[in-house]
Amino acid sequence: MALDERMEAALNDQVTCELDASLAYLQMAAHLDGDDRPGMAHWMYEQSHEEAGHAKQFIEFVLARGGRVEIGRIQTPVSKFDDPVHVFEEALRHEQHVTGRIRDIYRLATSIDDLESLPFLHGFLAEQVEEEAAVGGICERLRRVQGDEVGLALIDHELGSRGGE
Numbered sequence: 001m002a003l004d005e006r007m008e009a010a011l012n013d014q015v016t017c018e019l020d021a022s023l024a025y026l027q028m029a030a031h032l033d034g035d036d037r038p039g040m041a042h043w044m045y046e047q048s049h050e051e052a053g054h055a056k057q058f059i060e061f062v063l064a065r066g067g068r069v070e071i072g073r074i075q076t077p078v079s080k081f082d083d084p085v086h087v088f089e090e091a092l093r094h095e096q097h098v099t100g101r102i103r104d105i106y107r108l109a110t111s112i113d114d115l116e117s118l119p120f121l122h123g124f125l126a127e128q129v130e131e132e133a134a135v136g137g138i139c140e141r142l143r144r145v146q147g148d149e150v151g152l153a154l155i156d157h158e159l160g161s162r163g164g165e
């Protein structure tokens, strides 16, 4: 089935949204790197890379459905953070925003009977559950150490072992 123009617009918005997230995480990674948190920075560089990959998946899907890709305006990312907890809480807020967007696209696809989009969107809904759990878990652990440098160093070391996608 040809791609409905409302779906094409929504999917294009999602490409922009994923690129926004990628840039926001790149900025966070740079902040953490400059703040001598190499493990957290590594984790965030990987996250940025993953979001760019999501954007590409949406691009490929639009093209596979015969649609046209048009990337929108990218937001200037937040660049000032109080501490690592603040960085990861911003990341969680981003993920929750992305989840809301994908749920909206899923509802649109359902309402216009675009069944072909549903399996693709399913994958992203499942992905968002994992993303929110991962980032939420890091926030919780960072809050628990209450700025203690030994605790922060342990978390930093652990996040540094994140593998690539």
Ligand code: MG
Binding pocket: 018, 021, 050, 051, 054, 098
């Ligand atoms: Mg994503």
